Amino acid sequence: DAEVVLLGRSNVGKSTLMRELTGHTFSTGGKPGVTRAPNHYDWAPESFVLTDLPGFGFMEGVPEERREQIKTDIVHYLEEYADDILVGVLVVDGKSVVDIIDRHSARDELPHDVELFHFLEELGIPAVVAVNKMDKxxxxxxxxxxxxxxxxxLPPWQQWQDTIAPITAKRGSIDPLTEAVRTHLHDAKRDDLF
Ligand code: GDP
Structure with missing residues (x-):
């Protein structure tokens, strides 16, 4: 099945975004870091499944080992379903993402967000970065x-509107994201014709 996946650190607003995209309410509660099986939802009117992968990265009270496992599960999921995945939406917190990336880089670590962005590319999955919380x-x-x-x-970011989508999920301003995703879906359909 044609599939769009959502991935991102915990607390970037993935559940809020899912709610906006699908019109359903999802419980954002539960224990952080407890691995969920990927959740699948239909995104009407476009016919594809939207898969919400578990949040990765730092979570209060979740041991390092558990967090690594979540990251590994995400990587395996992407590898396994790469052929079906039309778009990978990497959700980030617009207020903190650059600082988080720089903090990791300064310690000679590859930041997860950057790593996953390139990993999607490597797998041939078009990536859209949903830069959330732009209200802040x-x-x-x-x-x-x-x-x-x-x-x-290469900046300016306006050159990359198929890839960089500034949104405020909490207020329902997500048009740049739906536009970017649509562009890739239509590219994929066109590719199928040849
Ligand atoms: P998840 O862990 O990625 O699923 O994140 P949630 O959807 O549970 O959101 C985490 C927190 O960010 C909640 O307090 C949300 O209300 C808040 N949040 C989500 N989207 C936005 C947004 O666009 N702007 C602001 N300021 N806060 C947001």
Whole structure:
């Protein structure tokens, strides 16, 4: 089945975004870091499944080992279903993502967000970065350009509207994301004709 996957650190607003995209309510509660099987939902009117993968990265009270396992599960899921996945939506927190990336880079660690972005590319899965919580960001263009640089995309960010989608899921402003995803879905359909 044609599939769009959502991935992102915990607390970036994935559940809020799922709710906006599907019109359903999902419990955001539960224990953080407890591995869920990927959840599948239909995204009407486009016919594909939207898969919500478990949140990765730091979570209060979740041991390192558990967090690594979640990351590994996500990587395996992407590898296994790469052929069916039309778009990978990497959700990030627009207010903190650049700082988080830089903090990891400073310690010579590969930041998860950057790693997964490139991993999607390697698997041939078009990646869209949903830059959420833009309501909290004052220096919008600078932040988005900085994020582009960290991801190896040449600024200005406006050149990358198929890849960089600034949104505020909480207020339902997600048009840049649905537009970006649609572009890739239509590209995929066109590819099927040849
Ligand atoms: P998840 O862990 O990625 O599923 O994140 P949630 O959807 O549970 O959201 C985590 C927190 O971020 C909640 O307090 C949300 O209300 C908040 N949040 C989600 N989207 C936005 C947004 O667009 N702007 C702001 N300011 N907060 C948001």
């Amino acid at each position: 960001v004052d220096d919008r263009d600078e932040r988005l350009n900085a994020l582009c640089e960290r991801l190896g995309l």
